[in-house]
Amino acid sequence: SSIPPSLSAGDTSVLAGLYGPAEAKLSKELPDRAALEVLLRPKVGLPGVLERSREQQLRQTCEAVVLGVLHPRTAITLVLQVLSDAGSLLSCCLNAACMGLLDAGLPLSSLFCGVTCALSPDGTITLDPTARQEQEARAVLTFAIDSSEKKVLMATTKGSCSVEEMQQCLVMAQRAADTIFQFYRDALHRRYSKS
Amino acid sequence: TGAAPAGRLLCGPGLRRSGAGLLVTKCGLLRHRPAGPGAYWVDSQQKRYVPVKGDHVLGIVTAKAGDVFKLDVGGSEPASLSYLAFEGATKRNRPNVQVGDLIYGQFLVANKDMEPEMVCIDSSGKSSGMGIIGQDGFLFKVSLGLIRKLLAPKCEIIQELSQLYPFELVLGMNGRIWVKAKTVQQTLIIVNILEASEYMTAEQRRQALAKLSGN
Numbered sequence: 001s002s003i004p005p006s007l008s009a010g011d012t013s014v015l016a017g018l019y020g021p022a023e024a025k026l027s028k029e030l031p032d033r034a035a036l037e038v039l040l041r042p043k044v045g046l047p048g049v050l051e052r053s054r055e056q057q058l059r060q061t062c063e064a065v066v067l068g069v070l071h072p073r074t075a076i077t078l079v080l081q082v083l084s085d086a087g088s089l090l091s092c093c094l095n096a097a098c099m100g101l102l103d104a105g106l107p108l109s110s111l112f113c114g115v116t117c118a119l120s121p122d123g124t125i126t127l128d129p130t131a132r133q134e135q136e137a138r139a140v141l142t143f144a145i146d147s148s149e150k151k152v153l154m155a156t157t158k159g160s161c162s163v164e165e166m167q168q169c170l171v172m173a174q175r176a177a178d179t180i181f182q183f184y185r186d187a188l189h190r191r192y193s194k195s
Numbered sequence: 196t197g198a199a200p201a202g203r204l205l206c207g208p209g210l211r212r213s214g215a216g217l218l219v220t221k222c223g224l225l226r227h228r229p230a231g232p233g234a235y236w237v238d239s240q241q242k243r244y245v246p247v248k249g250d251h252v253l254g255i256v257t258a259k260a261g262d263v264f265k266l267d268v269g270g271s272e273p274a275s276l277s278y279l280a281f282e283g284a285t286k287r288n289r290p291n292v293q294v295g296d297l298i299y300g301q302f303l304v305a306n307k308d309m310e311p312e313m314v315c316i317d318s319s320g321k322s323s324g325m326g327i328i329g330q331d332g333f334l335f336k337v338s339l340g341l342i343r344k345l346l347a348p349k350c351e352i353i354q355e356l357s358q359l360y361p362f363e364l365v366l367g368m369n370g371r372i373w374v375k376a377k378t379v380q381q382t383l384i385i386v387n388i389l390e391a392s393e394y395m396t397a398e399q400r401r402q403a404l405a406k407l408s409g410n
Contacts, residue, residue, distance in 0.1 A: 020243065021271045067211075067220060071245070072307055074271040105241030107211075107220035188222050192240070194394070 010128065011086035014093050016100035020076035028075060033068035036076045040093065043082045054090060058097055061144045061154045065098075067107040076106065087131040088116040090142045090156070095180060102188065111147035113180040115173035116140060119161050125169055127176050141169050145177040207236025240340045244269045244369035246305035251325070253334070253367030254313060256296045264292055266300075269336075269369040272310055276300060280314035282322035290327065297328040297373060299365055328365060332375030333382050339370050341393045352392050355404055356385060 021034055028035050038059045040051045047055075062078065078100060080093050094114025101108055118129035118137035126133055134140050139159030146153050152170065161169075206212060209221040223239030244252075246268060254266030257273060265273040276298065281290040292298070304312040315325040345352060345366055353364070362376040362385055372389060376382040384407060392400055 021245065023271050070307055071271065102222045104243060105221055105239050109218060109220065192224055 010088075010130065011084055012088055012092045013083040014089070014096040015081040015083055016096040017079045017081075018076070018100040018104040018106070019079070020104070020106070021071040021074035022077070024073060024075035029073045030068075032072050034066065034071040034074045034076050036063050036066060036068065037078070038062065038097070039077065039079045041079070041081045043085060054093065057090070057154055057156060058093060061094065061112060062097060062101065064153050065108050065110055065112055065146070066101065067109055070107050085131070087134050088128045088142075090114060091116040091128070094142075094144050094154075099184065099187070102184070109148075111181065111184060112144050112153050113147070113177050113184075114142060114144050115176050115180070116142045117169040117173055119159070119165055119169065123165070125165075125172055127172060139165075141166065141173075143170060143173045145174055147177075147181050150174045150177060203232045205232050205234035207234050209237025209239055210235060238340070238343075240338060242336075242338045242370065244339060246270045246274065246302055246311040247368075248302050248305045250305070250368040251299065251301045252313070252369040253328070253365060253371040253373060254298050254300065254369075255334075256292055256294050256298060259292070259294060264298075266298060266313060268311065268313075269371065270311065274302070274311040274313045276313045276315070280316055281326060282316050282320065292327060297334060299325050299328055299367065299373075301325065328373055329375075332363070332373050333386055334371060334373045335386055335390065336370050337372060337390060338393060339368070341389075342366055342368060342370060342372070345372075345389075351397065352389070352400065355401070356388060359404060359408055360385070 024035050036059055038055045040055045040058070041047060042051055058078070058080070066076065078097055080096060082089065091114030094112065098112050102111070116128055117140070118126045118133050119139040119141070120126065120136065121138045129137065129140065137159065139157060139161040141155065141157045141161070143152055144154035145151070157166070206217065209219065209223060211218045211220055219237065221237050221239040223237040226236055226238050228234045252268050254268045254274060254276070256264050257267050258265040262278055264276045264278065266276055268274045278284060278289050278292070284290050298315065300313040300315040302311055303314045315322060317323050344350065356362070360376050360381045362374055362381070365373040374382055374385050374389070376385055388400070388403065395403070
């Protein structure tokens with residue numbers, strides 16, 4: 001476990017706690033890899049179907065990046081607690097998850113970050129939309145982008161948009177990813193320069 | 196690594212060979228040792244321990260299963276320790292180990308595929324400081340980076356503390372430290388200084404120690 005990093009983007013804030021590699025229950029252990037589990041807790045109420053689907057998306061993104069073959073038969077648990085939600089929640093969860101993985105010292109093949117784009121009815125693209133902008137938008141797209149070749153690890157869309165519009169959002173998100181990776185670098189630089 | 200002289204280069208923790216190049220798997224400071232076989236590794240800060248062969252660690256006995264003790268070393272599974280792996284132990288002369296005892300030993304077998312195995316003797320059969328840790332004293336956990344700092348030769352923290360009170364100290368690579376001083380209060384003071392020295396600068400530490408020795 002590690003001191004949980006909490007990531008806030010604007011007013012959206014998520015606390016990530018990472019536990020592992022720890023002993024896995026016999027029913028859940030995998031013989032060749034670590035079993036990664038993600039738990040997303042909303043700010044109020046019990047986790048519902050939406051949280052479960054977000055958990056699966058986060059889990060698949062993290063599994064693509066974590067070198068689970070180095071820790072077979074173990075369990076890695078990532079717990080995300082939503083502290084406040086003012087839009088772009090999934091990308092905030094993705095960023096918090098990545099910082100949690102970095103903080104805990106788990107072996108990763110690359111980093112990833114989350115970027116949300118909102119496509120308004122007149123075609124303008126807004127990055128990191130607020131809750132209001134998400135509601136008014138025609139489509140909200142979230143991408144998880146990896147750090148080594150800016151490839152897409154996960155893409156999820158709410159609403160409808162054309163293929164060209166999705167490509168445009170993707171290009172903007174890849175450019176924005178650089179800023180986020182620089183932020184990771186600065187945050188860790190501060191942490192390591194203290195010791 | 197383009198213009199480096201030809202020779203063997205070791206990949207330490209945090210680096211992995213992938214195809215023709217190197218993959219960095221952890222975040223931290225890149226360190227280099229030019230001497231002997233040159234080595235590169237990443238100094239990362241972590242709290243979770245992963246067993247490594249040859250590491251000396253502090254384990255807590257959690258179960259006795261026949262001829263083998265199960266120890267909790269802070270990793271993903273308990274390590275096993277045979278009762279014959281103590282200095283001077285034979286089938287007739289068994290070591291007196293109970294559940295809950297503290298043991299200082301080293302890993303004989305530690306890889307990702309097998310259960311870790313510990314022993315309390317070195318290759319020549321001598322215990323060299325390993326074995327059951329006596330009564331009293333205080334066990335606490337710190338980050339792995341602090342342990343590495345304390346184990347460095349001529350560590351200032353330990354030298355300064357030894358001028359304060361006499362004490363016994365056992366450092367386990369799994370982040371566990373056992374301290375024993377003459378009184379409980381002295382023990383707790385040393386524990387607090389060691390825990391705080393992770394974040395204090397050298398100057399702050401000297402000030403804290405000066406205040407304590409002045410009392």
